[in-house]
Amino acid sequence: MDCVFGIDIGGTDVKIGKFYENELVYKTTIKTNREDDGRHILNDIFKKIDELLEGDNLIGIGIGVPGPVLNNSIVSSKNLGWDEVDVLNIVKEKYPNVEVVILNDANAAAVGEMAKGGAVDYHSFLFITLGTGIGGGIIVDDELIEGDTGSAGEIGHIRVGFNNERLCKCGLYDCVEQYSSATGIVKTANNLRIGRETKLNEIEVTSKNIFDLAKIGDEVALEAVNNFIEKLATALAAVTNTVNPEAIVVGGGVSKAGDFLIKRLEKRFNELCFFSVRGTKFALAKLGNDAGMYGTNYMVRKKLNEHKKV
Ligand SMILES: [Zn+2]
Structure with missing residues (x-):
């Protein structure tokens, strides 16, 4: 049977999904080996693909990576230790006769949500993942916008402050992910709780705990959440003014705060x-950690269909 592998490389693990058409029939996870500037990662993936083929006919491989993808091919990723690695050609060398697609991981997740998740009803939407950092993808008229x-x-x-308060790992100051991510809100709460009466001085300060305490009225936690929302709504307003999508689809670990977060975000955004x-x-996004696998599979199939039409 013809199969495609949809793969999502993260800083900690690699998610590997085997698809028949649009159905995920098997998924597994392997550890991301970041030793030696991440040079073993792709070979580890190849080994797993060969093992999982089990007599099926491999027609495509899609890979989502945590970094920008130049010309659908060359990847620089600080998370993986990759500096201009030509992923497309490495994969094509190993599997010369299959369709190969390389995508940014957040873009892959956006496409996945469009294919099967929280965005199936939309043709144009912004997708954001709120996790350790903030990832984003833009879909316009069912097409992923990848840019030059x-x-x-x-x-x-996107810069949301003007006082050079928080240095981002990208080298700039006050990027929205320094405030409106799991790590960002922890930083904010740690600044706010000093010398004040709050449950945050008694338990571990995590993004989940901050949102949970805000829900039951802890003032300091609520202040931290409001700061998170202010910065995020500012960035989303800027992008929405530019792109004018039908919807904003929110995923990532922090989105588990659910309606409490979304309702407040929507209000401030407006x-x-x-x-x-x-x-x-x-x-809300629906596919969680599977979104990237669905998205890369979708893009491989889309490319294969385009070849058929020609
Ligand atoms: Zn930044």
Whole structure:
């Protein structure tokens, strides 16, 4: 049977999914070996693919990577230790007769949500993942916008402060991911709780605990959440004013805060955006960690179909 592998490389592990058509029939996870500048990662993946083929006919491989993808091929990723690694050609050398697609991981997740998740009803939407950092993807008229250097949708690096308070790993100051991510809100809460009465001085300060305490009215936690929302709504308003999507689809670990987060975010967003984009819908992503696998599989199939038409 014809099969495609949809793969999502993260800083800690690699998710590998085997697909028949659009159905995920098997998934597994291997550790991301970041030793020696990440030079073993692709070979580890190849080994797993060969093992999981089990007599099936491999027709495509899609890979999502944590970094920008130049010309759908060359990847620089600080998370993996990769500096201009030509992933497309390495994969093609090993599997010369199969369709290969390389995508940024957040873009892959955006496409996955479009194919099967929280964005199936939309043709144009922004996708953001709120995790350790912020990832983003932009879909317009069912097409992923990748940009000239594969960097479209890097919503996490929009500047939302002007006092050079927090240095981002990208080298700039006050990127939105320094405030509106799991690590960002912990930093904010740690600044706010000093010398104040709050449960945050009694338990571990994690993103989940901050949101949980805010829900039951802890004032310091609520202040931290409001700061998180202020910065994120500012960045989303800027992108929405530019792209005018139907919806903003929110995923990532922090999105588990659910309606409590989304309702507040939507309200503040509507106060900050241009009047004609007010009312942009907000929705939660549905596929969680599987989104990238679905997205890369979708893009491989799309390419294969385009060849058939020619
Ligand atoms: Zn940044």
